[in-house]
Amino acid sequence: MLRSTIVLNIFGFLSVSFLVVQAESQKNSPEIIETFMKNNIMSKFNESNEQHLLHQFQNRNLKWIGDILYLTMKDFKPISNENSKCERDGILYRENLLNQSLWAVQMYDSSSKYPGGLLSRNIFNLGYFDQCLKVSAKWLKIYSAYSIVTLEFNISKITDHSSGVYPNITAWEELEINNNPWINKNNKIHLAICVPNSCKPVDIQKSVEIILVPAFKFYNITTQIFVNPSMYTPSNTNSKFKPESLKIGVFFILVLLIVMIGTIYDMLLEKTGNKEKMLEILLRAFSLSSNINELINNSTDKTIFSSINCLKTMGIIIIVFGHRLTLEFSSPSENFEFIENIYTHFWLAPLKSPVGVEVFFVISGFLTFVVVINRLKEENEHHIFVIILNRLVRILPVYLTVVFLYIYILPNLSNGPLWKNIVYPEVEYCKTNWWTNVLFVNNYVNTREMCMIPAWYLACDMHFFIIGLLLINIIWRWEKIGLMIFGSIFTISIFLPAKHIYSHKLWGVMHYTQSNMSNLRDVDHFNQIYIKSHHRLMTYLVGIAAGYIYTKFKDDEFKFSKFSKIVGSILCIILHNLCYFATGYFYLPEVDYNPWHHVVYFTVQRLTYSLVIVFILLVDATSNLGILKKCMSCSIFSIIAQLTYSIYLVHFIVLLQDVGSVRNPVYMSYWILVQKSCSDLVLSTCYALILYLFIEAPFKKILKPFRN
Structure with missing residues (x-):
């Protein structure tokens, strides 16, 4: 043979x-x-x-x-x-x-x-x-x-x-x-x-x-x-010229030229007292020096809400770190046992608890109430549709720019064995469903092909903003009736997700496994609970309630006593840690699924975490926090807080670029995980700074006359 x-x-x-x-x-x-x-x-x-x-x-x-x-x-x-x-x-x-x-x-x-x-x-x-x-x-x-x-x-x-x-x-x-x-x-x-x-x-x-x-x-x-x-x-043996490459190149060259001309114009010509023409407004809006000065000067403004800047900074750090860990769950690894240990280790529960985003919902509700009430006190009325339109013209320029980056820039940033498998679907989803983002229905329409996974937050926040405006108007005009309606909606916001979790036997927390993280859009908890506005409304309403309480405290000149601040701070630290570590219970291998446990966890954890944020906001706004106030008033927090919107939008591009270009499995450890997360944060901040200076700040100035 x-x-x-x-x-x-x-x-x-x-x-x-x-x-x-x-x-x-x-x-x-x-x-x-x-x-x-x-x-x-x-x-x-x-x-x-x-x-x-x-x-x-x-x-x-x-x-x-x-x-x-x-x-x-x-x-x-x-x-x-x-x-x-x-x-x-x-x-x-x-x-x-x-x-x-x-x-x-x-x-x-x-x-x-x-x-x-x-x-x-x-x-x-x-x-x-x-x-x-x-x-x-x-x-x-x-x-x-x-x-x-x-x-x-x-x-x-x-x-x-x-x-x-x-x-x-x-x-x-x-x-x-x-x-x-x-x-x-x-x-x-x-x-x-x-x-x-x-x-x-x-x-x-x-x-x-x-x-x-x-x-x-x-x-x-x-x-x-x-x-x-x-x-x-x-191999690229027949590299053909792509028409969109010329369009992209022309677009960036035009933006760069406008910025250069605007900067030179602003530096060489002093601003006169006469009313500026539209061309002058346009050129000065794109002045790089002017926008940088405003970013820095705004950071030195010692407002009573300095804790908001600190909380937003901590929130965006948690989100970037959490998304890095999420993508690592599905990335090639030499020692996937390390990831499995994170799955099941109780004391690593904070790494699996995606509660950090609630900070932004609470702050958004709080600021919406305070700003709208102050405006109502000054003008006694306002047009809701005008306010909504103002918000749209403020957030859409950066939003659309990032969608543009997803479709035309992201696929050309790198390559690799898994690049087409990881990045190209994201590009195709944005090509097909970008309109759902513009209409802020991307968390309800075609969710399994959602353009930009983190963009679910923007849809929720827009829905909450509209609901908040209506509630605040009713509370302003008919306080008792408004509070009754508010209480009813708050009760419904607790009942709806609880009922859905119990009826469909879902998890009350993101179910982190390798198979789930490989396609997050198909995870039941993410698709049915996590991104839905009617299941996430509760924490925003807590923020509105905090704004209402703050206005009452301000009118009564209420101050927290030293004892209440000390006891409250200790209690907040304990509850904050419990909110994170409670997640570890559901990942213990010996724990069987019980829908009631998940219902209680989903409700109590988010409510408790929101109250911790509210306590910090109220104490900072009404009383003296001493040395903690000085720390929270640090300029770096204010600068990053102004960039959080852009950081949130662009950080996933940084993550996809890194994970998609992997050539070989990576040996993972806690140190490497921290290194990668810090790198993500720094690079995302740099991208966000460019977006802010070239898009966000200029369009704020250009559209300001139309928003007033």
């Missing part, structure tokens, strides 16, 4: 070599090679494949899955009955590899070899992406393509490989499919293959199936092979 196989291989190799040389010397078409491939190589390969594998495995002491993959994939070449160009290039690739041709060896060297770390849940073996895409053999018209092949196998039917000497489980048993949601499924491996780009995903999938399925079948392992087209990246 061995001799006949060797003779057959030698004969096949010599025949192919002869035909290739003959075709090249006579300048014939590659049809001779294609015909030979179809009539000889494919048929003989299919007939002898299982026997060849059987002989190969019987004569080697296989210890692990990596042995099977290495022994079968080391001789891999793309084979196709339908794609003649792929067949031809596959033969030439194999022949040149045996001859140690540089381009063929580079292609082979870029592919995955012996995958390791599977028992630590390292299921990604991404090879060498950049080296693969540089490979070319122009004289043969062969260029490269990088593809990830997903191998999913079922270990449940495998025979027992234990020797019986040791009582512990075998490595094979460790890979058996289990129902533990906290353990990442490692019955799936992602392997990198570098092939000629004439071979498409379907060709690669069939070629891998031919050799891998029988190999694993020999060990009673059922195997499925997938090649996702979004994980297939051909």
